[in-house]
Structures are given as C-alpha cells and as structure tokens.
C-alpha cells in the first residue's frame with residue numbers, strides 16, 4: 471500500500487545541512503495501523519510529511535497504492551493527495567470557520583455539489599460524535615473535540631490513507647484514549663490504512679498492528695507490535711519500553727540481584743522471564759507445570775497489560791530445584807507456547 475524506497479531528506483546545503491532521513495525503506499500494508507516511534511529529532515515528522523510530499527525527499531521514491539508520487543507532476547500529485555488524509559498535533563483548523571465549514575472545506579475545494587457536500591459533512595460529524603456542534607467555532611471546543619473535527623475533515627474526501635502527525639500529543643491521557651479508540655473504529659469500519667508517528671509507547675501499544683523504531687533518520691527495528699514489545703532488540707526500543715515500565719525494570723534489577731544471592735547459596739536456581747500472550751495469559755500453565763516437575767518458584771516481578779486489546783503478561787521468576795528439573799520446567803513451558811528467556 472505504501473512503500474518508501476531509499477528515502478533521504480537533507481535540509482539546507484553545505485556545512486549547515488542536516489540529514490533528517492537517510493536511505494530509509496519501509497513497507498506498509500493496506501488496512502494496517504502502522505506506528506513510527508522515535509525520540510525528538512529522529513526524523514518522524516519529516517518521514518510522515520514525505521509520504522504525501524508535503525516535504526519533498528532529496529532522494530528516493532514514495533509509492534502509494536501502486537503510484538510513484540515522486541514522479542508525478544503538480545496536478546496529478548494534487549489529485550493523488552486527496553486520497554491521503556492528514557491530522558496534526560495542533561489540529562490546524564480554520565479558526566474563523568465553523569465546525570461544519572471546517573469539515574466542508576476539502577469538499578468545497580473540489581466543487582462538490584451542495585447536497586452531496588451536506589450529506590458528507592453530516593455523515594462525518596456523526597462518525598466523530600459532533601453532530602450537535604456543527605455551528606460552533608474551534609475556540610468553543612475542547613482539544614479532543616478539535617481533533618475530532620480534524621479527523622472528520624481528513625476523512626471527508628474518502629481517503630485510502632490517514633496520516634497522523636503526533637495527533638494525540640497535545641491531549642490529556644483520557645482524551646488521548648478516546649481519540650485512539652475512534653481511530654481504531656475508523657480503521658475497522660473503512661479498512662483505512664493509518665500511519666501515525668509518536669514518541670509515546672502506549673499509543674503504539676493501544677492501537678498499532680506494526681511498529682517501526684526510527685533513530686537518526688533510519689529504521690533500527692520493525693515488526694508486529696506484540697513481537698517488538700515483548701522482545702525489544704535495539705537499545706532505543708528498550709529505552710522506550712523502560713520509560714513506560716520504569717517500576718517494572720527497577721524490580722527486575724532487584725530480582726537479578728536476588729538471583730545472585732540465591733546462586734551463591736545453593737547453585738541450583740535460574741532466573742527467567744516468562745512472556746504470555748493472548749488467552750494463555752489467564753491460564754494456570756506455570757502452576758500446573760511446576761507441580762509436575764517438582765520445582766519451586768518465587769515471583770519477583772510481574773505485569774499484565776494489553777497490546778491492541780490482546781492480553782499479555784510478563785513474569786520474572788526464580789526457579790529453585792535440581793538443575794535437570796529446572797531445565798525440564800523451562801522446556802515444558804516453551805512446549806506450551808510460552809516464551810521463556812533465561813536471564814541468569
């Protein structure tokens with residue numbers, strides 16, 4: 471659906487130039503919610519603005535729906551851009567226009583007949599739950615309501631793709647969640663491809679199918695959110711996880727220290743991290759297994775949460791017993807579909 475090939479963007483020239491994106495490649499499938507996460511200055515805004523060519527890449531190609539946007543002339547590009555909606559951190563609404571006129575704006579630009587425009591605007595306002603606010607001005611709305619207008623406006627032209635540029639960064643946590651829920655509903659209802667950039671892991675965790683981690687203008691890690699979330703490989707990804715789970719990480723460090731003590735006393739213990747996904751999170755797999763193998767365990771740290779409404783759990787556990795019994799326990803857990811990482 472969206473393919474970025476060798477994307478490079480350099481701002482400025484000579485010694486004062488900054489390379490924001492460097493030979494970046496990315497593939498986004500139709501109907502996916504694809505999140506790009508990165509620290510400030512990593513290149514997120516540049517990347518998302520290159521997808522609809524609000525920013526022209528210095529080199530590389532942008533393909534959307536089988537069309538190479540970078541090869542189009544101005545008129546053809548304008549036409550293709552209508553199929554790519556965009557929402558922004560600070561909403562970018564017309565302050566002197568009503569909610570109705572803000573949503574109608576892209577339809578007026580292409581001379582949509584009045585009756586069709588009225589139908590579409592009302593449909594979009596109902597979709598975002600603002601049908602009773604159509605005569606208000608942006609200044610009379612809350613942040614979440616302003617973003618809902620932004621979403622209604624972006625969807626009014628029936629786009630195939632919605633780009634979200636830090637769309638919830640200016641909102642409080644509760645409003646953020648309601649906007650994320652709306653994006654998820656829209657994705658499901660219209661099979662709309664959504665690309666979002668963010669610096670917040672919980673945004674990715676809430677609604678994304680796939681995630682790419684961007685650092686210094688390149689993608690350093692990418693994959694299904696469940697995989698990247700449960701087994702972060704790159705230091706930058708781990709850093710993001712740590713910010714969201716600081717307490718858990720601190721406890722894990724304590725657990726590692728306690729394992730050292732235990733190892734010094736009897737030698738037959740192992741510290742492991744067990745990850746559960748889906749319904750397995752709620753099953754009594756661990757207790758069933760240790761009852762069978764005769765191993766004791768101490769739980770040193772644990773989390774249960776959800777990734778895009780799928781439950782997952784992570785436990786840091788110290789097994790104690792004969793070393794062959796411990797190894798058998800680990801094997802049995804893995805055979806039952808749990809992910810087990812031996813920490814020490």
Ligand SMILES: Nc1ncnc2c1ncn2[C@@H]1O[C@H](COP(=O)(O)OP(=O)(O)OP(=O)(O)O)[C@@H](O)[C@H]1O
Pocket residue numbers: 481482488489490508509510511512513514515516517669
């Ligand atoms: N118009 C510009 N002119 C010059 N340099 C720019 C311009 N826009 C971005 N940059 C530089 O490109 C790099 C990437 O910036 P970009 O805004 O894409 O990062 P970001 O990940 O979106 O950061 P943030 O989260 O802070 O918005 C930075 O070093 C930035 O200073």
